[in-house]
Amino acid sequence: MGEASQLQKVYNQTKYKLANHGVRNIQVLQKAFEKKNGELESDLYGTGQIIEDFQSKMASYLGKEDAVFFPSGTMAQQIALRIWCDEKGDKKVAYHPLSHLEIHEEDGLKELHHIETVLLADRNRVIDLSDVMNMENGVAAVLLELPQREIGGQLPSFETLRDISKYCRENNIRLHLDGARLLEVLPYYGKTAAEVCAMFDSVYVSLYKGIGGIAGAILAGAQDFINQSKVWKRRYGGDLISLYPYIISADYYFDMRAHKMEQYFRESKEVADQFNSCYGISTLPAVPVSNMFHVHIEFSKEQVEPILLEVERQTGIGLTSHLKEINKQSCYFEVHMGDMYSEIPKELVTRAFDLLNQQMKRDLSNEADYE
Amino acid sequence: MGEASQLQKVYNQTKYKLANHGVRNIQVLQKAFEKKNGELESDLYGTGQIIEDFQSKMASYLGKEDAVFFPSGTMAQQIALRIWCDEKGDKKVAYHPLSHLEIHEEDGLKELHHIETVLLADRNRVIDLSDVMNMENGVAAVLLELPQREIGGQLPSFETLRDISKYCRENNIRLHLDGARLLEVLPYYGKTAAEVCAMFDSVYVSLYKGIGGIAGAILAGAQDFINQSKVWKRRYGGDLISLYPYIISADYYFDMRAHKMEQYFRESKEVADQFNSCYGISTLPAVPVSNMFHVHIEFSKEQVEPILLEVERQTGIGLTSHLKEINKQSCYFEVHMGDMYSEIPKELVTRAFDLLNQQMKRDLSNEADYE
Numbered sequence: 001m002g003e004a005s006q007l008q009k010v011y012n013q014t015k016y017k018l019a020n021h022g023v024r025n026i027q028v029l030q031k032a033f034e035k036k037n038g039e040l041e042s043d044l045y046g047t048g049q050i051i052e053d054f055q056s057k058m059a060s061y062l063g064k065e066d067a068v069f070f071p072s073g074t075m076a077q078q079i080a081l082r083i084w085c086d087e088k089g090d091k092k093v094a095y096h097p098l099s100h101l102e103i104h105e106e107d108g109l110k111e112l113h114h115i116e117t118v119l120l121a122d123r124n125r126v127i128d129l130s131d132v133m134n135m136e137n138g139v140a141a142v143l144l145e146l147p148q149r150e151i152g153g154q155l156p157s158f159e160t161l162r163d164i165s166k167y168c169r170e171n172n173i174r175l176h177l178d179g180a181r182l183l184e185v186l187p188y189y190g191k192t193a194a195e196v197c198a199m200f201d202s203v204y205v206s207l208y209k210g211i212g213g214i215a216g217a218i219l220a221g222a223q224d225f226i227n228q229s230k231v232w233k234r235r236y237g238g239d240l241i242s243l244y245p246y247i248i249s250a251d252y253y254f255d256m257r258a259h260k261m262e263q264y265f266r267e268s269k270e271v272a273d274q275f276n277s278c279y280g281i282s283t284l285p286a287v288p289v290s291n292m293f294h295v296h297i298e299f300s301k302e303q304v305e306p307i308l309l310e311v312e313r314q315t316g317i318g319l320t321s322h323l324k325e326i327n328k329q330s331c332y333f334e335v336h337m338g339d340m341y342s343e344i345p346k347e348l349v350t351r352a353f354d355l356l357n358q359q360m361k362r363d364l365s366n367e368a369d370y371e
Numbered sequence: 372m373g374e375a376s377q378l379q380k381v382y383n384q385t386k387y388k389l390a391n392h393g394v395r396n397i398q399v400l401q402k403a404f405e406k407k408n409g410e411l412e413s414d415l416y417g418t419g420q421i422i423e424d425f426q427s428k429m430a431s432y433l434g435k436e437d438a439v440f441f442p443s444g445t446m447a448q449q450i451a452l453r454i455w456c457d458e459k460g461d462k463k464v465a466y467h468p469l470s471h472l473e474i475h476e477e478d479g480l481k482e483l484h485h486i487e488t489v490l491l492a493d494r495n496r497v498i499d500l501s502d503v504m505n506m507e508n509g510v511a512a513v514l515l516e517l518p519q520r521e522i523g524g525q526l527p528s529f530e531t532l533r534d535i536s537k538y539c540r541e542n543n544i545r546l547h548l549d550g551a552r553l554l555e556v557l558p559y560y561g562k563t564a565a566e567v568c569a570m571f572d573s574v575y576v577s578l579y580k581g582i583g584g585i586a587g588a589i590l591a592g593a594q595d596f597i598n599q600s601k602v603w604k605r606r607y608g609g610d611l612i613s614l615y616p617y618i619i620s621a622d623y624y625f626d627m628r629a630h631k632m633e634q635y636f637r638e639s640k641e642v643a644d645q646f647n648s649c650y651g652i653s654t655l656p657a658v659p660v661s662n663m664f665h666v667h668i669e670f671s672k673e674q675v676e677p678i679l680l681e682v683e684r685q686t687g688i689g690l691t692s693h694l695k696e697i698n699k700q701s702c703y704f705e706v707h708m709g710d711m712y713s714e715i716p717k718e719l720v721t722r723a724f725d726l727l728n729q730q731m732k733r734d735l736s737n738e739a740d741y742e
Binding site for chain 2: 071
């Protein structure tokens with residue numbers, strides 16, 4: 001464990017938190033289990049009531065024939081893409097340059113499957129129909145991540161999704177949804193999960209992001225696809241004797257939060273608006289399309305950190321526990337709105353943003369590099 | 372879920388169980404967590420106090436430089452063998468024909484790593500020094516499973532282990548321990564875990580067999596090996612944001628049961644002796660070398676099942692929940708001694724075996740095919 005930063009320490013001590021669902025401590029599990037009948041039997045290597053019921057529930061929610069519970073999205077998505085490559089006999093897939101598979105998985109897809117990847121679009125924008133139409137031949141599957149997390153959670157329009165889906169179907173290309181945060185974008189689209197998933201051949205959904213479970217993922221699709229994915233799940237060592245600690249928690253927090261995505265989305269726009277009203281600060285996207293956004297600050301991490309510390313200390317609201325350097329003149333942090341925001345008294349939120357704006361102006365408006 | 376067999380149903384209803392630690396229900400998790408402080412923070416992608424403390428504890432117990440917690444042994448062992456193959460530049464490993472990797476993992480090692488496997492020894496005996504000495508060239512690693520589960524949990528002598536280890540070191544072959552049930556064989560060898568592990572370059576231990584946790588595995592070895600295994604763990608999607616549901620349970624049940632392996636071993640020999648005194652029944656091994664053995668019955672499953680049902684109904688002791696057909700004249704089941712045995716009144720155990728012996732004789736001693 002690295003030494004916690006000063007910002008992390010002060011953030012941890014604040015009474016309120018602007019974002020997220022709360023500390024990831026073991027109470028998250030204890031709460032999900034405290035009312036459960038202890039005699040409920042464990043799942044057993046992918047069989048049993050606990051896992052089968054939850055898989056059915058999620059298949060139905062996502063509008064797919066079947067679904068399978070995976071320990072992680074990393075495992076689920078590599079497997080989905082491998083199945084589509086095997087089907088086509090072409091070991092090539094296409095996705096965004098900042099896809100989770102490209103930057104967070106130690107090249108698992110390439111190292112384990114020798115699948116070639118085609119990067120679509122520029123790093124700073126989402127994939128468009130033209131990117132898919134102009135990509136090289138032989139791509140077995142295109143992966144779309146909704147929202148595109150690494151660029152603040154941006155989204156293509158629903159029409160673009162429909163166009164890409166239609167193009168892929170007509171051209172024998174499978175379309176896979178990296179829906180790590182699928183539920184979080186449904187309010188923006190004004191669609192059900194099933195309506196979005198209908199455009200995709202396979203769908204992955206995370207159970208610990210907006211839903212706030214402990215870990216785990218759902219992969220959904222047609223029956224034959226799911227049957228194949230279970231074979232690969234065993235090959236990966238993901239077919240654990242018991243996955244119930246994750247499943248019961250996922251089910252518990254899904255029921256608690258799936259219907260709250262509209263609220264998180266509304267609060268996300270509200271809070272982004274507050275950040276955008278502060279000197280030197282802007283959000284990406286300018287108006288969020290989900291519960292998440294990035295906060296960009298046009299000053300160095302070293303300049304910004306003392307200001308955040310002061311605001312957090314004075315108001316007791318943890319705005320962020322980290323600041324990432326973009327370059328010597330700018331930095332950013334990520335925000336995922338969750339249950340914590342509504343616990344803060346409104347007037348305190350206003351005070352925190354007023355203070356942030358004042359401090360930014362006071363300390364930084366004379367900086368030569370900022371107009 | 373398949374329909375539960377009659378034997379499974381009656382077994383489930385018995386008051387006592389001859390083997391195992393009890394039903395795998397969610398109470399197993401609830402118990403491990405009920406006394407834990409809810410504010411204990413989750414591990415985070417392989418870091419944090421919960422995971423680091425347990426890994427250190429296990430590394431120390433196994434006498435290795437470092438250890439890493441994996442969601443499953445399947446994942447841990449494939450990765451260990453891959454690392455040794457990469458080191459040597461030869462994609463070939465050797466193990467027993469009934470190794471878990473060969474028969475229970477949907478050929479993950481071959482499908483994910485294209486590693487060739489050399490099968491050592493006959494199916495019905497454990498690997499000996501001569502098997503290793505006579506194997507083909509280019510083997511990067513030999514995997515030994517202690518005990519060899521699929522043949523009743525048999526073991527090579529400690530001297531044989533030492534000889535194989537010495538030969539492998541002299542011949543630049545890595546030796547990996549499939550120690551799914553390592554703790555369970557320590558009383559027979561009269562050695563510490565560290566003394567056994569010292570003969571191996573890498574070691575896997577299961578946390579839900581003799582220990583009785585929920586799921587999970589430890590992989591241990593030298594620092595560089597462990598560092599590499601963490602990269603592969605991420606590639607596999609095994610580097611979950613939170614593994615604490617398994618780690619806290621593993622730690623809890625390790626402390627509860629690691630010191631009870633001597634008791635399970637003694638009871639295993641005692642119960643095997645009882646089975647061997649019954650008409651038409653023998654155990655493999657004849658005298659167990661761990662907490663496990665197989666019970667072989669020289670009659671068909673159809674002949675034996677009604678007898679087991681009657682004994683279970685009359686005594687309230689669940690002897691087994693399943694019978695596996697070997698051929699039309701014989702069947703077997705597996706026994707792992709655990710916490711359940713000591714809860715049965717001794718006289719009831721005696722009565723159950725007397726009854727089993729009587730019923731076997733009464734119903735089957737006139738069978739033409741049995742002398």
